[in-house]
Amino acid sequence: MKLREIAHSRTGDKGNISNISLIAYDMNDYEKLKQAVTAEKVKAYFSDIVKGDVVRYELPNIGALNFVMYSALGGGVTRTLAHDMHGKGLSAALMNMDI
Template identity: 50%
Template sequence: MKLHELAHGRTGDKGDTSNISIIAYEPADWTQLEREITVEKVAAHFGASFSKDITRYTLPQLHAMNFVFKGALTGGVTRSLVLDAHGKCLASVLLEMEI
């Protein structure tokens, strides 16, 4: 199943750092999401060239987690030539991950 069947996401950015929050639709799904959505699996999903520095923060009281990708926006919003400089589509990319 795809991650988007159990959760929704939101992105943010600061400089060249992007973050993606994953929030369970149902509290009952939190344990599965916490177990299956690891830094290693997220890194493999995005590919080695995306970000080598990924940190996961869990917020069990909110049934959510936040992934911080340092260096993912290749220079930051005002310096990057990539199409999605803010990284707003990255949550959609992560939500397509198989779990």
């Protein structure tokens, strides 16, 4: 199953840091998200892009996980030569992750 089948995302970026939040469509799927989408798996999934740490924050009251990815935007969105390295592009890619 693809991650997008049980969750949607919101994103942001600041400098060279990308932030992706995953929000379960159904609160009953939150535990599945916690088990399936770890900081280690997100870092491995973006191994060609994310050069720093990935930190996961849990928000159980709203059924969400927030991933902060350091050194993830090729030096920063205004400095990189890469195409579409903003958070929105990365969140769309994450939604395609198999869980």
